[in-house]
Amino acid sequence: MANTAGTTVAPKTPTHGVNAAPTLKSTPNAVGSAVISEHISTVGVQISDLRPWNSRDVENFRQCGADAMLQELLDGCQDTSVPPIEKSKLLKDSLNAVVNLCNNEKIKEHVKAFAKCTTEPASYPHFVKAANAALLELHSLNVSGLTAPRNNDTDILFHHNDYPINQMHQDQKAQRKPDVVVVSCNTTKGLWKVEEVNNEKCKDGRAKSRKANDAKGNGKDGRGKDATAKDESSKKRRSLYMETAAQKPNSHFQWCDVHSTFEFKRKKGALTAPPKTYKVKEYIAPKQQYLPKDTDPVEPTSLASRPAAAGFNQPSNQSRRGSGQVQSKQEKKCSSNHLPSNEPASKHAKSNNETGTEEKEPKKLPPNVQNGMYVAEMFAANIARQHVSSCVVNNDIIYMWYFDQQDAIQCAGINFVQDLPRFLVLLLAMQRMSSERWGLNTQFKESCDIVVGGVDLKFYLTSDQCITHFSLRGRATTVFPVESKVLSEQLQKRGEEQGHCNDIPSHELVAKLYWPEEECKSEAEILKKVYEIATSELDVKGHVPEVVWSHKFEGTSTAKIRTALGLDDAQQGSHILYIIMFKKLIPITKLSGDEFLTAWWQIVHCHYALWKKGIHHCDVSPSNLMVYKTSDGRYIGVLNNYDLSSIQGSSQGNEHTGIVPFMSIDLLKPDALKGKVEHLYRHDAESFIWVLVWVCLRYNKGKLLTTGRPLDEWLKVSEGALPPNAHVVAPIQLEYCSISSRLSRPKMCTG
Known part of the structure; x- marks a missing residue:
């Protein structure tokens, strides 16, 4: 039986130091x-109160070379039925395989349109179209050693979002608006099917369009039914990728269906135009190789930026950015996180007549912090998710992030407008990754x-x-x-x-x-x-x-x-x-x-x-x-x-x-x-x-x-x-x- 005696004898502090204490006396990673x-x-904490804690997790990131991460992502997509290919060779072969697609006008025109945009929101649809046009072309690309794409139902696509995604956390509601999400074709079809049910005007308009096409005899060109059906399926698929996914949705995605997010940060004004012809070249580090926790967009990367010391075998950068190296503008002010020296300790409660203002969630958080909040939502939505990969797009630089329960890894930036082949290799890996490689259990x-x-x-x-x-x-x-x-x-x-x-x-x-x-x-x-x-x-x-x-x-x-x-x-x-x-x-x-x-x-x-x-x-x-x-x-x-x-x-x-x-x-x-x-x-x-x-x-x-x-x-x-x-x-x-x-x-x- 449990001891329920009403003793009033207080426990005495046990002696310590009898046994040799471990070298590490207390745990140092007490952040996040x-x-x-x-x-x-x-x-009784509010979800908005967790944002500073997530910020701490984000700013304590490890650094990794861009090519090192691309090699690892590709390695996870290798066909296990054939002998494995060395990672650096696999990256080199993949770059050579995609370079011709980079010069395909179907893709290049959307990259140009993205670079010409003068405002951030206007760039979302063009980015989605560029990525999805590449995914459509990559679907038929054969790279020796890589697995074939998944079936059409589970293939990924990029979808313009900038629309609330809701989730409950122990009776607390969180609402976030990632700019662009990566979801499956099935998820996209389901979202827009729901919209058709709820939007009679849209439903009627599409019905009239179908009737008009039938009246004109579209599709009846004398070819076999199978060929006609295949063409119709291809058209619907392209429409899903290039038209539907580029629209801002009128219905909510669910975090459990989101594979990844892309968060944008951009200064007003056009970016440097893409080159006339893309070629495979060594990785060129951008002016800002790693993105700090809170940052304004840097100027578009100059083509004169210095090249990395290594080519395809570029070693990963192994240093960890300390939290003390990045200080936000808010942290410079006196806030609840930085009490003045004449104030009592944190556990001193305010008296009833004291007043104070609660910290409110900023309208637009720094992109790395915002990205971290999206990642936390994806972890919460999939209880056994092992890791989450996401990206921050700062002007024309893509910074890949890898999160798991140990810490965060940020990859060196890739200028996807100037170095489109590396961006397509990233898309190639994302397209061929299994659910497990996405971190999903x-x-x-x-x-x-x-x-x-x-x-x-x-x-x-x-x-x-x-x-x-x-x-x-x-x-x-x-x-x-x-x-x-x-x-x-x-x-x-x-x-x-x-x-x-x-x-x-x-x-x-x-x-x-x-x-x-x-x-x-x-x-x-x-x-x-x-x-x-x-x-x-x-x-x-x-x-x-x-x-x-x-x-x-x-x-x-x-x-x-x-x-x-x-x-x-x-x-x-x-x-x-x-x-x-x-x-x-x-x-x-x-x-x-x-x-x-x-x-x-x-x-x-x-x-x-x-x-x-x-x-x-x-x-x-x-x-x-x-x-x-x-x-x-x-x-x-x-x-x-x-x-x-x-x-x-x-x-x-x-x-x-x-x-x-x-x-x-x-x-x-x-x-x-x-x-x-x-x-x-x-x-x-x-x-x-x-x-x-x-x-x-x-x-x-x-x-x-x-x-x-x-x-x-x-x-x-x-x-x-x-x-x-x-x-x-x-x-x-x-x-x-x-x-x-x-x-x-x-x-x-x-x-």
Whole structure:
């Protein structure tokens, strides 16, 4: 049974330093949206508040050569039924194969029209037509060693968008307008079919056109029916690519159907015209080889730009751009992210009579940041998506981006107007890529039945209990209900020897799909150690989650692409896809009064007992404090979520340990972000205090307040933004002994 004794003895800080601490004392990569986006519903953050966090992920990008990425993309499209071709040769062969198409007037005329445009919006249709005209020609191009194009239904095309795409994130609605999207033919047909149903005028006009054509006898030229049908199909396909897709839609795409996005940034005025004849040449680096986080469009690249040191075997650039090298204009102003030195620390709540203005989403974000927001939407729409490729078009320079849970990679820019062959090679790779090469996991759909490792699983991804993420890097945790006949039968057979599990009566299951760091122990491994401790520690027994099953998806390591590109430290901070299933629990925020305080205090004791035994949780937040209800009506506290926990003396990895609003102030300082501050028990103890204050002030009778919520500013201060004297302005001073004495006075809690 769970320990429910009403002890008032506060845990004492465990001694530390008994065992040699790892070289890395605390995790240095404590940046980005992953630290908060998985807790949108619990924390109460608005989607717009996540934009600065995503910006941090974008500005910390790795650099890669343009040809290096093109080689890797082509390599992923190789025909496995024939001997493989060396990557650099494959790129050279592809460039030679497409150069004649570049001089095809069907393509070149649209590139010219794009260059002549004097405003950004006017250029979208011309870019779409240029790309789609190339895709139509590439469909019949045979390049030795490459796979043939996919069938017509799943072939990709570029579509003018600049129209809202909506998506829900834990009851928060996000609306974004990418300039151009890459979708399948099927998706495009479906979108415009819906439009025809909803647009009677358009429907009637097309019907009249068809009748007029029939009256003229179009298509009846005496040729065979098959030839006529083939011609008609070809015309419809060309019309779909060149006319339909170039129009701004009147209906919404869905993020789950978007393969990629192209975000544009352009100064007014025409660009340098394309050359009279395209030839294959060595890569020429643009004036601005890599695009910073926030930038105005650079002047169009001069043809006199210096060539790269290498030709087709151009090595990838392996340096990482530090966040300190790029400073936005907004960051130069005093904002919630940069408090003046005489202001209190981030956790100091405003009084009721204080006023302040909320940061509003700019009408037009910097293109790299905007691109990052689109990528986060694509990740959220496909829960097991391994990576996303996208592009930013700055005047006539295309910057390719590759995102996964490890970090972002930006490729050196390609001037697609002057170096059209390389752009066509990019299109060639995109056209031949399989769903897997797009980063899509076709097993995971909205409601699906799959078998993984011999276990049947039925996912309910559209359930209102599904908790999604909105981030570019990190664990990307998604939690959702699941059913399994095999696992249900196994649960029924479990005996009394697993006493740590028997206190949780629920037979409902939830799955957690996430990307932990490879070098760290898995959550399932850590929980095995926790269960061993539970056999002798009453404060732990019955206060930990019950693992039902777990599985690691081999072959999903994020280090693979970095190793292939030759990037430095490819393995450092690499992630891999896991799924782990538990018995369903209830968030502690659903409780109030005595029930809440009692469960909270039980979890404090459980955490303390585990810390003494060498299990360091390091991720105390409201989302990780759970409860279950016993048969006699009592609520028992559970310390949940051990995927960022560590066993004393083992590697902690590089990922953020903690949710920023609830982290100890010591762990938010610059030295901690560099890994120089050891994560101690008192840091987690402080987190418990912040959680207590948070829930007490922001919840009422188990429900998050919808208006007038205190402490919203905690969500808007990033790590490292604390003033130097923050440690002496600790806003709330509470000790565990005083908390334990208040357990008899639960009315202090408004929640």
